Amino acid sequence: MRLSALLIASTLFATTAAAQTAPSPELDRATRAVQADVVRWRRDLHQHPELGNNEVRTAKLIAEQLRRIGLEPKTGIAHTGVVAVLKGGRPGPRIAIRADMDALPVTEPAGLAFASKVTTSYRGQPVGVMHACGHDAHVAILLGVATALAAQKATLPGEVMFVFQPSEEGPPTPGEAFGAALMLEQGVFRDFKPEAVFGLHVWAGLPVGSIGVRAGPSLASADEWSLTVRGKQTHGSRPWDGVDPITVGAQILLASQSMIARQINIAATPVVLTAGQFNSGVRFNIIPDEAKLVGTLRTFDAGVREDVIARFRRTAEDLAHASGASAELTVVNNAPATINNPALTQRVRPSLQRAVGADKVVEMPMVTVAEDFSQFANTVPGVYFFVGSTAAGIDPAKAPINHSPQFVLDEGALDVGTRAMLQLALDYLGGAPQG
């Protein structure tokens, strides 16, 4: 009796699960209708990349398409951001979907028919500009999703805000805010408060056709730290007459690595502390009076982040003090950790599985890159997933990763991203059964 009840229950569950993961002909039709445009937009954007806060042409292309589908986009948010709300014909929840718009100071090699030849200056240096992170794909996919949803506006439940965000990679001018923080500061979620926000990233570390997602901590928090060690200048032949900030800086750098390895529970959550610059002095036989180290800290938990910063500061100050020097640490947070809301992740995972096939949705490992999508996801519950972009026949583990000039997007990722985000939005708005 007990056994047969269990059997019936498991058969029912299997049937429901199968129905939930069956590909939907409506989704196929809706995606196919925008497919050619999505490819065309992406190639256009790829050929005309723009650095953060300078996405003028990109914003114009976005606003024009949003107007074409009957929306009233607001432009000029956080410099070049664009936002529009689609109001469905039926009552339902409010959600937001976000795409980032900016390119990187990377020179694209020749090859693609629509390769970028754009050059500009970045912090005083002449550079090429390339969509080496794939944000061209994100904009094109979100325009495709907006177009497909607008086509079914009359029967669509709820409201969708499309958020096109500038400067995810950071502002070209030091001191300016990152795009997501500035959009929120300018009230993007004030009048229209979504109950959930979604985002995606094309990712060379996964094969095209697949999607990676995980509940909880997904992408790291990124801090930019700066350490100034002050000693006392003297002749290089007579170090005892001064205080050598280079030796002290080197000691602090090595001690910081021991600190991570010996004081932090890295079995609970990963921590990375890296110095990317170590500058000091002007001449071989002068001990300078100052050394400056600049680097990044990556963590996945706000409490761990605070703890590591406190320990790093203590290590630096005490080591400097021991040598008669002083050390001053400043830390600026560029993006908090991206934490996928566990309940929301559980809810949307079946939609992703339905869109691309259950076996194509894989558990994503934590990645130590950062994303300022976290600013939105810290304001309302959010889910951020990865869309594989490495062509079949190439090992994703060896494919040039995002930010490399050799990063190549397989255009199949455009279709996968559009299908996945569209299915997710339709299921969420329609109140599809939870996974």
Ligand SMILES: [Zn+2]
């Ligand atoms: Zn990037």
Ligand SMILES: [Zn+2]
């Ligand atoms: Zn990116």
